[in-house]
Amino acid sequence: xxxxxxxxxxxxxxxxxxxxxxxxxxxxxxxxxxxxxxxxxxxxxxxxxxxxxxxxxxxxxxxxxxxxxxxxxxxxxxxxxxxxxxxxxxxxxxxxxxxxxxxxxxxxxxxxxxxxxxxxxxxxxxxxxxxxxxxxxxxxxxxxxxxxxxxxxxxxxxxxxxxxxxxxxxxxxxxxxxxxxxxxxxxxxxxxxxxxxxxxxxxxxxxxxxxxxxxxxxxxxxxxxxxxxxxxxxxxxxxxxxxxxxxxxxxxxxxxxxxxxxxxxxxxxxxxxxxxxxxxxxxxxxxxxxxxxxxxxxxxxxxxxxxxxxxxxxxxxxxxxxxxxxxxxxxxxxxxxxxxxxxxxxxxxxxxxx
Numbered sequence: 001x002x003x004x005x006x007x008x009x010x011x012x013x014x015x016x017x018x019x020x021x022x023x024x025x026x027x028x029x030x031x032x033x034x035x036x037x038x039x040x041x042x043x044x045x046x047x048x049x050x051x052x053x054x055x056x057x058x059x060x061x062x063x064x065x066x067x068x069x070x071x072x073x074x075x076x077x078x079x080x081x082x083x084x085x086x087x088x089x090x091x092x093x094x095x096x097x098x099x100x101x102x103x104x105x106x107x108x109x110x111x112x113x114x115x116x117x118x119x120x121x122x123x124x125x126x127x128x129x130x131x132x133x134x135x136x137x138x139x140x141x142x143x144x145x146x147x148x149x150x151x152x153x154x155x156x157x158x159x160x161x162x163x164x165x166x167x168x169x170x171x172x173x174x175x176x177x178x179x180x181x182x183x184x185x186x187x188x189x190x191x192x193x194x195x196x197x198x199x200x201x202x203x204x205x206x207x208x209x210x211x212x213x214x215x216x217x218x219x220x221x222x223x224x225x226x227x228x229x230x231x232x233x234x235x236x237x238x239x240x241x242x243x244x245x246x247x248x249x250x251x252x253x254x255x256x257x258x259x260x261x262x263x264x265x266x267x268x269x270x271x272x273x274x275x276x277x278x279x280x281x282x283x284x285x286x287x288x289x290x291x292x293x294x295x296x297x298x299x300x301x302x303x304x305x306x307x308x309x310x311x312x313x314x315x316x317x318x319x320x321x322x323x324x325x326x327x328x329x330x331x332x333x334x335x336x337x338x339x340x341x342x343x344x345x346x347x348x349x350x351x352x353x354x
Contacts, residue, residue: 001123003089005130006104007138008096016093016101019069019141020061024070025252026195028144030056031309032136033074040129051076053086061093068093072107086110091137103138105130194256202333205249213242213269248304262307264354268325282321282348305353316352324350 009016015317023029037053055075061068074087089107109126139146175348187207193199210227215238219227226237246267253259303320327341328350337344 001109001119001126002107003109003126003130004104004106005127005134006102007134009093009101009103009138009141010099011101011142012099013066013068013095013101014092016103016141017061017063019144020068020070020091020093020137021255023137023140023144024058024061025255027136027191028140029058029072032140033321036129036133037074039132040125061091066095072105081108100140103134103141104106105134145159191252194252194258197257199256199258202329207242207245210238210241211245213239215241254306259308263308264305265306266325267302267304267306268322269303270322279321282324282344303353305350307354314353316350318348318350318352320350324348328354 009180011019017162018175020029021034033056034053053074053076055073057073057075058070060070062070070091070093072087072089072091073085076086087107087109089105092102092106094102094104107254109130136146187205190199190203190205206212210219213236215227217228218236219225219229226241230237250265250267253265276317303325323340323344327344327348329335330337330341331346331351332354
């Protein structure tokens with residue numbers, strides 16, 4: 001069914017656009033969506049059998065003249081884990097005088113497949129859901145403090161890992177128990193730190209295999225079929241997921257309060273077919289062969305350095321590898337060298353990019 005509504009935010013459209021981008025980046029839009037979904041389904045008598053809202057996707061906002069547009073999708077999952085879209089909509093921000101903005105939503109609201117619900121009741125619930133969502137969204141755009149403090153992420157004292165790429169499993173064991181130190185935390189902690197302006201001075205982010213462009217053999221049970229298919233070509237599923245993860249993570253950091261002129265984001269890939277520099281590069285480990293008999297450390301992969309103080313694009317043709325990056329970080333932080341980085345001179349540091 002087609003659905004639409006609007007609410008008013010007591011800020012101009014420029015401020016509203018900036019705040020909407022922040023709400024999308026810091027996860028607040030997800031929180032508002034889940035609350036509105038719960039309120040809407042509570043109006044249906046048979047709501048106990050309805051699916052749960054599991055995914056909220058956004059794109060934008062983007063300015064089109066005087067109007068800003070954000071694309072929104074809600075996806076729910078039934079008891080078997082099958083996901084399907086329940087809302088595809090455009091959120092628009094339209095100037096309403098000098099100090100107000102109309103927050104509108106126009107889209108398509110779908111009922112769960114095979115639910116057998118009364119269309120009239122569903123339409124009323126959908127209208128209530130969208131009204132709740134827009135009211136909360138307009139309130140958050142007017143004053144983000146209305147959402148309250150962000151939810152603190154609960155961190156387990158330890159976790160399990162059976163990925164042989166990270167830790168070789170002990171003989172006869174299905175999993176390897178990894179006891180983490182206090183500084184190794186799940187990625188959602190970053191969302192909380194960004195919202196509370198409490199990010200460490202140095203953060204290392206390791207995506208999972210569905211977001212680091214490696215992929216897995218069967219991503220369907222994980223809810224990520226694209227993690228395994230297509231497995232090649234320009235439409236490579238895992239690479240597209242990795243692109244989406246990068247875009248969301250980088251935008252989240254750069255739109256937060258912690259991003260300023262001295263901030264730096266480094267994005268590095270780790271391998272190709274090891275067939276680019278047959279003898280290795282930049283003080284690579286000697287005597288270590290790759291899959292084609294070549295020295296590890298010779299792969300040609302991209303590295304991107306984003307600096308808060310310099311938006312202009314620059315390119316370095318100097319050959320670097322991961323030891324170069326580690327050595328550069330050690331140099332800038334006045335840290336002692338580790339292993340192969342001790343052979344790297346200042347002339348081979350990545351200072352032209354930092």
